[in-house]
Amino acid sequence: MQPHELVVRQALYWFALAVVAPNLVLSALRVAGSPGAYVDGFAPTVLVVLAVLVGWSVVTAYRGVGAVTPLRWIVAVCCVALAAHPWVTGESPLPYPPLMPVLGAGMVISAMVGVGASLVIIPAFSLGVALLRAPYMGLLPAASEALLLAISGFVGTLCVDLFQRAGRSVQRTVESTWVLIEESARAARRALERERWDGLVHDKVLGALKIASRAPGEGVPEAAQSLAREALAAFRGEPADPTGSTDLWRRHAERLGLAVAFDVTGEVTDPEVRDAVVAAVIEALTNVARHSGQGTARVAGSLGDDRVRLAVTDPGRGFAPRRTPPGVGLRTSVVARMRSVGGRAEIRSAPGRGTRIRLAWDRAAREPAAPSSEWHLRTVVPFLALGVIVLALNVVRGHGQWSSVAVPGVAVAGIVVIVLLTAMAGALPAVRQVWVPFAVVVTVTVLVLALITPPDAPLDWRYWYLGAVTPAVAAASYRFPPGIGVGTAVLATAIVAVVDAAAGREYWAFLVGSAPGLLITSVGAHLMRRALDAAWRRVEESTRRDAELRVAIAVEEERERESAERVAALAGTVGPVLGRLAAGAGLTASEAREADLLEAAVRDQLVAPGLVDVDLSRRIGAARAAGVRVDVAGEDDRPGDGLPDGGTRPRAWRAVLHALLGAAPRGTSVRVVWAPAGGTIGAVGPEMESVLAAVSEVVRELDGVRLSGDEDSLLVEF
Structure with a gap:
């Protein structure tokens, strides 16, 4: 068994103990209050044996050894004790045997023996209960109660099986999540590489062609030669100029004839981030020279391996961004280049007030692949389907109670609300704006249904609404933050206890109804959510290194593919001209015209x-x-x-x-x-x-x- 499966299995052990232990205490209290229900020594012996087995299970589960053996013994003792009932009843037998809560709990966890075995144990156990109850309540009601008990047992078995399947699916789900991350990384890298090459084409290729085409018959200007050499170096994949960022900007400003004040500290060592930031500032300065009408500018900020903050400002004529959107240069060489490395650029300007371009970049911390909400929803859907069955059975079995209240319409409205809560518990997002109103509506619904219960209502199915609301609260325990579902269950049962006491009923009577099931199911759902998340983390941690390597390889493949395609497209068209410019060979009038046409063609494809x-x-x-x-x-x-x-x-x-x-x-x-x-x-x-x-x-x-x-x-x- 894989480590992540052991985590889920361990949680199932604790869930089984959470089912048995409270019912063991409840049965002990009932036995103490009914001394003549069994022959002397039978009930205490069963309780002591079960208490020892529960203690054994707790110790082994705590040690992480595995509690399956003592839990199987608990199931066996409960089945034998039920089978012995016809021969061990005392002088004052009760219609509902005092040991029945813990014996029924043993049946519910029979899946710990094995799913196949539980399919035999549950029907046999339920038949035994029907035979014991028939003399006191009639054959049909006893059969109906036994059927509900069997369904509860099958629900427990299905829960165990579904959680085990969910645990085994963690590996596949984590792997599929990494596949999605890889595909997303490929798509993102393709987009980023396109933006990087668009910026390079705009800055280097178009710049060289434009400058050269403006000076036919003369020597190639130094600026055109430099840009052409840089473009060809990029085509060949040569490393970038090692000159410091500020020195590169100062050199570019001198070529443009700008007087730029630099107040920049630090440096970026990541080559991609450095190239993007350098190119963005160069284009911003070029924009100042072309459009601001001023010969001065200022570059200030800080560079670092974790963050970049820069501002390029000029006191020029400015523009209205809404009426005059940024041109191709600002879009491709500033905004897109910063976006290509996960950064951002903000352009602020107003007519007559100059322009400020702010550049920002922060190193993103890689987060672990967390379980997706869709995966949690897929896991809980089968349990919600079972919950609908449980809800329906509680409503049907409690018909005699809710139909006899003074205002049956209120009870019907409560049932409708519970149905909606059950549906929404699996459909709504697990955010604060949802779970707070959800918990409030559950508690208010329970309060209203408890208040309309007649003071003399019989104990039989008096708390049907707690059983009906159990699936919704369990789903909330599974999907919502820790404590929400369990807290809602505790508050609901406390409300019932207070209402019972105010109505003159025994305030503890809810303990023999559906309240224990509500509390246990809520705690169990929370435990299973934590177990599945822990299993996810274990698998994610064990597969992270290989998966990240696969993602990195995929990203590099996309980078190389995009680079190869762009180089192939550009080398055949502008490559020869750039070679002549880089060598300093002057252009004739016809060659300058050709360069002008090439620049226009490249710009078309860029735009x-x-x-x-x-x-x-x-x-x-x-x-x-x-x-x-x-x-x-x-x-x-x-x-x-x-x-x-x-x-x-x-x-x-x-x-x-x-x-x-x-x-x-x-x-x-x-x-x-x-x-x-x-x-x-x-x-x-x-x-x-x-x-x-x-x-x-x-x-x-x-x-x-x-x-x-x-x-x-x-x-x-x-």
């Missing part, structure tokens, strides 16, 4: 990756080379946000763009505003009738696309 595939990029490039101006603007449309690349809507957009750009003459201006959920394509230029006709042929075959236009312009709405 709208879900739209611009290889074929469309070539079509847009050809149109630009032919004198058509094409501007592409788009939202953040990574896969998973909106429609995936290759879906129906991107195909419709591409079909329209291929038709439009293929027919557009020189001098046409095309504006593409792409969003996965909708957007527009507009065109203005000469001879738009032929372009409109070409686009109409395509739009006619598409659903949800609207085309309008005239001789000077056209608009396609998605």
